[in-house]
Amino acid sequence: MKPRDIVVELLSQLGSSREAREYLRKFSSKESSQFAVIKVGGEVLQNDLSELASAIGFLHHVGLFPIVLHGAGTQLNQALADAGIQSEKIEGVRVTTPQVMSVVRPVIYQQNLRLVEALERLGIRARSLQHGIFNCEFEDQQKFGLVGRVANVDLASIRSTIAAGSLPIVTCLGETSAGQVLNVNADVAAAALVMNIQPQKIIFLSPTGGLLNEENEVISAINLETDYARLLNSGWVHSGMRLKLIQIAEMLEQLPPSSSVSITSASNLTRELFTHRGAGTLIRRGEGFSNETEITGLRQSELKSLIEVCFQRRLNNDWFSEVDLESLIWAGSGRAAAVIDKGFHGIPYMNKFAVTPTAQGEGLGAALWEQISARYPQLYWRSRADNPVNSWYNRQADFRIRAGDWQVFGYGIDDFNRIEALVQNAQSRKEYWTEKLPSEGAIS
Ligand code: ARG
Numbered sequence: 001m002k003p004r005d006i007v008v009e010l011l012s013q014l015g016s017s018r019e020a021r022e023y024l025r026k027f028s029s030k031e032s033s034q035f036a037v038i039k040v041g042g043e044v045l046q047n048d049l050s051e052l053a054s055a056i057g058f059l060h061h062v063g064l065f066p067i068v069l070h071g072a073g074t075q076l077n078q079a080l081a082d083a084g085i086q087s088e089k090i091e092g093v094r095v096t097t098p099q100v101m102s103v104v105r106p107v108i109y110q111q112n113l114r115l116v117e118a119l120e121r122l123g124i125r126a127r128s129l130q131h132g133i134f135n136c137e138f139e140d141q142q143k144f145g146l147v148g149r150v151a152n153v154d155l156a157s158i159r160s161t162i163a164a165g166s167l168p169i170v171t172c173l174g175e176t177s178a179g180q181v182l183n184v185n186a187d188v189a190a191a192a193l194v195m196n197i198q199p200q201k202i203i204f205l206s207p208t209g210g211l212l213n214e215e216n217e218v219i220s221a222i223n224l225e226t227d228y229a230r231l232l233n234s235g236w237v238h239s240g241m242r243l244k245l246i247q248i249a250e251m252l253e254q255l256p257p258s259s260s261v262s263i264t265s266a267s268n269l270t271r272e273l274f275t276h277r278g279a280g281t282l283i284r285r286g287e288g289f290s291n292e293t294e295i296t297g298l299r300q301s302e303l304k305s306l307i308e309v310c311f312q313r314r315l316n317n318d319w320f321s322e323v324d325l326e327s328l329i330w331a332g333s334g335r336a337a338a339v340i341d342k343g344f345h346g347i348p349y350m351n352k353f354a355v356t357p358t359a360q361g362e363g364l365g366a367a368l369w370e371q372i373s374a375r376y377p378q379l380y381w382r383s384r385a386d387n388p389v390n391s392w393y394n395r396q397a398d399f400r401i402r403a404g405d406w407q408v409f410g411y412g413i414d415d416f417n418r419i420e421a422l423v424q425n426a427q428s429r430k431e432y433w434t435e436k437l438p439s440e441g442a443i444s
């Protein structure tokens with residue numbers, strides 16, 4: 001086995017090896033420098049250094065070269081306090097007097113070297129890039145002191161580091177053209193780097209391992225197209241997260257639609273990157289949905305192949321003429337769709353719900369579900385008893401009834417007799433599958 005095969009084998013422990021291979025291929029498909037920018041906060045350097053080094057080292061082993069950019073906020077607060085220096089923040093920006101700067105520089109250098117050394121201890125080649133990347137102007141010298149606004153980014157040292165087979169470990173210090181060192185907010189520096197690199201992934205490593213919802217659970221995925229306004233308007237998205245979300249949306253706006261942001265922890269990074277489900281919060285520009293009341297020509301063949309890919313079976317063409325279409329809800333990319341049938345006694349029946357595995361990881365299934373439930377206050381559907389999606393369906397449904405080989409689900413219907421009739425109706429529907437497609441494992 002070649003080292004890369006061994007690693008793929010290891011990765012497959014996280015999900016299926018097919019999944020790991022798919023992401024590895026995807027992340028290797030562009031120029032090496034365009035895989036990822038990873039922003040590491042001071043807190044992660046403080047508490048998770050060895051997890052961090054092994055997760056980054058792992059990427060290097062599989063031939064990926066993330067650009068790592070770090071801050072040192074936590075260590076700086078400590079060092080300033082130890083030195084008895086008062087430092088003030090205005091609008092979230094640390095006012096950097098020359099006295100503050102005398103602490104900032106050594107602390108940042110020190111944190112940079114800690115990470116480089118942790119990587120080297122693992123036998124991973126890494127280079128410390130402390131200067132010469134962010135060409136800056138003063139943000140507002142009167143107000144903030146030695147704080148920089150990035151005027152342009154010089155990628156030469158990053159490129160040559162990667163070309164030499166090393167990982168670039170970048171600080172968030174900038175300089176003016178006259179050589180004055182300026183302090184740049186790490187999120188601002190990360191955004192500037194991202195604009196210039198146009199990476200496939202932007203990764204924020206944080207101790208929480210993702211953005212948290214009202215119940216303090218990690219939100220798995222955010223599809224900005226359908227979720228952004230709702231999140232910003234909801235009371236529980238507090239100021240820090242709000243700001244982060246706005247910055248991320250602005251950043252993604254300027255990248256290709258396939259680029260995505262992941263917020264995760266050092267220990268979950270590998271799982272986040274190499275499985276569909278991930279472990280953290282994935283944010284994409286995402287896509288909208290259209291509601292269509294007929295399925296004609298091109299759409300028919302697109303829908304057919306989507307359904308076949310998702311169910312791994314061939315669909316008989318008669319199905320199209322048998323559907324009593326209420327609406328087709330279709331995702332912009334064509335990777336998710338729901339076919340809603342007029343149903344029985346005026347209650348719509350979900351005839352097909354199809355989401356590709358990658359689109360599931362992006363949260364497109366959940367986004368599609370929101371469209372459905374917003375549009376249809378009552379719904380029923382069926383699913384094979386052994387369908388792995390059933391536990392998810394169960395969470396969306398308020399009844400689930402076993403009927404022979406089927407589970408029938410539904411919501412919004414109170415009358416028990418009505419439910420019984422719907423269950424019978426669902427159970428008696430014809431199937432339109434022909435042969436099974438070769439199973440997952442058989443596709444290499
Ligand atoms: N591995 C894929 C990626 O990094 C999908 C990750 C899905 N993550 C999630 N938190 N839903 O782009």
